[in-house]
Amino acid sequence: xxxxLVFIDTPGAALKKSSLELLTIARSLGEPVVAxxxxxxxxxxxxxxxxxxxxxxxxxxxxxxxxxxxxxxxFLAAAAETSGxxxxxxxxxxxxxxxxxxxxxxxxxxxxxxxxxxxxxxTAHKSVLAGSYTTTAKATTPVAVLTVKSNSVEPxxxxxxxxxxxxxxxxxxxxxxxxxxxxARNEKAASGRPELSEARIVVAGGRGMDGNFGxxxxxxxxxxxxxxxSRAATDAGWIGHDAQIGQTGKTVSPQxxxxxxxxxxxxxxxxxxxxxxxxxxxxxxxxxVFEIADFGIVGDLFQVLPQATEEIKKRRAGH
Amino acid sequence: MKIIVLVKHxxxxxxxxxxxxxxxxxxxxxxxxxxxxxxxxEAALQLIEARGGEAAGNKVIALSMGPAGAVNAVxxxxxxxxxxxxxxxxxALAGSDAAATSLALAAAIRHLGTxxxxxxxxxxxxxxxxxxxxxxxxxxxxxxxxxxxFASSLELDGGKLTARRDGDSHADTVEATLPALVSVTDQINxxxxxxxxxxxxxxxxxITTLSLADIGVDASSVGLAGSWTAVETAEVRPxxxxxxxxxxxxxxxxxxxxxxxxxxxx
Ligand SMILES: Cc1cc2nc3c(=O)[nH]c(=O)nc-3n(C[C@H](O)[C@H](O)[C@H](O)COP(=O)(O)OP(=O)(O)OC[C@H]3O[C@@H](n4cnc5c(N)ncnc54)[C@H](O)[C@@H]3O)c2cc1C
Numbered sequence: 001x002x003x004x005l006v007f008i009d010t011p012g013a014a015l016k017k018s019s020l021e022l023l024t025i026a027r028s029l030g031e032p033v034v035a036x037x038x039x040x041x042x043x044x045x046x047x048x049x050x051x052x053x054x055x056x057x058x059x060x061x062x063x064x065x066x067x068x069x070x071x072x073x074x075f076l077a078a079a080a081e082t083s084g085x086x087x088x089x090x091x092x093x094x095x096x097x098x099x100x101x102x103x104x105x106x107x108x109x110x111x112x113x114x115x116x117x118x119x120x121x122x123t124a125h126k127s128v129l130a131g132s133y134t135t136t137a138k139a140t141t142p143v144a145v146l147t148v149k150s151n152s153v154e155p156x157x158x159x160x161x162x163x164x165x166x167x168x169x170x171x172x173x174x175x176x177x178x179x180x181x182x183x184a185r186n187e188k189a190a191s192g193r194p195e196l197s198e199a200r201i202v203v204a205g206g207r208g209m210d211g212n213f214g215x216x217x218x219x220x221x222x223x224x225x226x227x228x229x230s231r232a233a234t235d236a237g238w239i240g241h242d243a244q245i246g247q248t249g250k251t252v253s254p255q256x257x258x259x260x261x262x263x264x265x266x267x268x269x270x271x272x273x274x275x276x277x278x279x280x281x282x283x284x285x286x287x288x289v290f291e292i293a294d295f296g297i298v299g300d301l302f303q304v305l306p307q308a309t310e311e312i313k314k315r316r317a318g319h
Numbered sequence: 320m321k322i323i324v325l326v327k328h329x330x331x332x333x334x335x336x337x338x339x340x341x342x343x344x345x346x347x348x349x350x351x352x353x354x355x356x357x358x359x360x361e362a363a364l365q366l367i368e369a370r371g372g373e374a375a376g377n378k379v380i381a382l383s384m385g386p387a388g389a390v391n392a393v394x395x396x397x398x399x400x401x402x403x404x405x406x407x408x409x410x411a412l413a414g415s416d417a418a419a420t421s422l423a424l425a426a427a428i429r430h431l432g433t434x435x436x437x438x439x440x441x442x443x444x445x446x447x448x449x450x451x452x453x454x455x456x457x458x459x460x461x462x463x464x465x466x467x468x469f470a471s472s473l474e475l476d477g478g479k480l481t482a483r484r485d486g487d488s489h490a491d492t493v494e495a496t497l498p499a500l501v502s503v504t505d506q507i508n509x510x511x512x513x514x515x516x517x518x519x520x521x522x523x524x525x526i527t528t529l530s531l532a533d534i535g536v537d538a539s540s541v542g543l544a545g546s547w548t549a550v551e552t553a554e555v556r557p558x559x560x561x562x563x564x565x566x567x568x569x570x571x572x573x574x575x576x577x578x579x580x581x582x583x584x585x
Contacts, residue, residue: 070465070466097453098453101452101453102457102459105457106460129338129448130450133554135343136550137549140546140547140548178463180467180493195487242485242487247450248504248505256579267332270332281575292559292560295563295565296561297574298564298567299571303567304571306572311573311576315580315585
């Protein structure tokens with residue numbers, strides 16, 4: 001059976017949902033094997049087994065996180081060659097895509113990003129031009145490299161668990177030589193909310209928040225949602241840049257996107273218009289966001305959002 | 320110093336964008352200089368201005384690969400302030416995927432570095448059409464240059480480059496030695512507009528056209544033939560249509576919750 005190599009980078013104490021999705025997709029394409037970077041904690045090792053990883057490759061060098069992109073691509077290339085995998089799956093994050101990009105050159109393999117589904121024959125489904133087309137594409141090379149968006153499949157454990165033993169993969173001597181080095185790392189405070197690109201529900205605020213994200217955060221917490229923002233709001237410094245949704249921010253396709261005080265400029269729409277359901281609250285009835293909203297409210301968000309939050313809490317308490 | 324800035328001619332995102340022809344490549348009518356490349360151009364101009372500008376022997380070369388119309392991206396770059404322009408154009412390039420594009424661009428960059436090698440290759444964070452961000456990373460790999468992508472700040476001190484890169488869970492400071500490849504985000508600066516003086520000056524600047532033969536690339540390694548991926552089908556996604564719009568009369572928050580409940584989203 002063809003081997004499918006899944007890249008799992010520094011998960012910490014537990015595997016992310018997106019990694020479980022990759023392992024699930026890998027099983028639908030062949031035999032899943034894993035290239036693993038970072039400290040392999042017990043729960044993670046058990047998780048890899050539960051999802052059917054047949055082989056586990058780890059890098060001989062422990063310092064890949066001290067460099068940008070290049071050495072990780074070198075490790076993944078070595079793991080792909082050692083395992084003989086014909087498909088490599090990676091996360092669709094900015095870093096995941098760049099590692100895939102360099103891996104593609106090293107292996108002479110076609111790279112397809114932003115994949116939302118993969119057929120058993122390797123055909124990849126994605127949308128292009130900011131969601132205006134859905135396309136299928138295929139790598140024409142012996143090996144295919146795919147980066148898959150979060151929430152593409154429901155994670156499913158394997159019928160039979162495995163217990164793969166780590167196999168060390170040597171890196172080429174020059175793997176780190178020409179790489180940019182990370183000299184300082186500032187961890188961002190965890191919000192306790194779901195990660196934006198993985199969240200089922202996103203509540204986003206724009207310039208209409210006027211410096212106060214409280215109503216968006218309260219509604220997000222009532223819904224168990226992630227908080228997003230327009231560029232106007234992040235540029236104003238009301239919320240971190242990592243909350244920005246759109247062309248130069250994150251692309252999200254949640255079940256529900258609630259847009260509050262956002263006009264709906266083309267660059268903002270580019271990041272959210274593949275959401276299943278869109279709700280918009282804006283006091284200007286002419287805002288372009290209403291052209292794509294399934295449910296639009298012309299009104300003041302400082303009235304509408306807190307009322308909705310209260311109503312959700314009331315209903316929850318009543319149940 | 321010598322900086323090569325990659326500039327792409329892309330369909331204007333303000334209009335509907337289309338795939339065309341039997342091979343589902345992007346329709347390039349109504350195209351403009353990708354606005355994300357303006358940040359790279361601005362970063363390059365600031366770097367040479369801080370080093371005495373063109374008078375001190377510094378230059379910024381704007382390089383675009385694409386069909387005839389792509390020369391407009393080069394012209395606009397010259398109006399904004401690039402020193403000279405290069406247009407890589409060859410019928411065989413049509414339909415190139417990221418791998419084929421990076422192959423051709425890497426050859427063009429090597430060609431432009433034959434007399435004086437470039438100190439920096441600067442690009443935008445992504446093209447606004449393909450939006451994959453694959454090309455900068457693949458160029459770094461092909462050219463064997465340190466890769467500093469998604470830089471939101473950039474400083475040079477002698478042969479050392481320091482940049483900031485924002486990730487999801489952390490922000491990093493990264494260092495590399497020149498020559499290097501750097502892609503910049505829209506957070507790095509405020510791009511300037513061409514002014515009258517710039518537009519007049521651009522008329523006197525040279526634009527060199529390069530073919531595949533000039534850069535020593537075989538036609539079969541680029542274009543649809545040389546691509547490693549193929550688009551098989553493309554379907555227009557039905558445009559989203561507006562749903563129910565209500566005006567708040569004091570209970571819109573409650574109606575919103577009722578809508579979510581009806582959609583089973585609570
Ligand atoms: C290269 C480039 C990249 C970009 N990338 C992105 C991107 O990734 N993401 C992004 O979002 N933008 C991006 N933009 C910016 C984009 O063009 C818009 O400027 C931005 O999205 C506007 O944000 P906004 O809707 O919050 O602000 P505005 O357009 O100012 O809209 C604010 C809205 O809030 C409403 N409002 C105000 N007060 C209230 C209230 N009390 N209650 C209800 N409604 C209220 C107003 O009616 C208005 O519609 C980019 C631009 C460029 C040039």
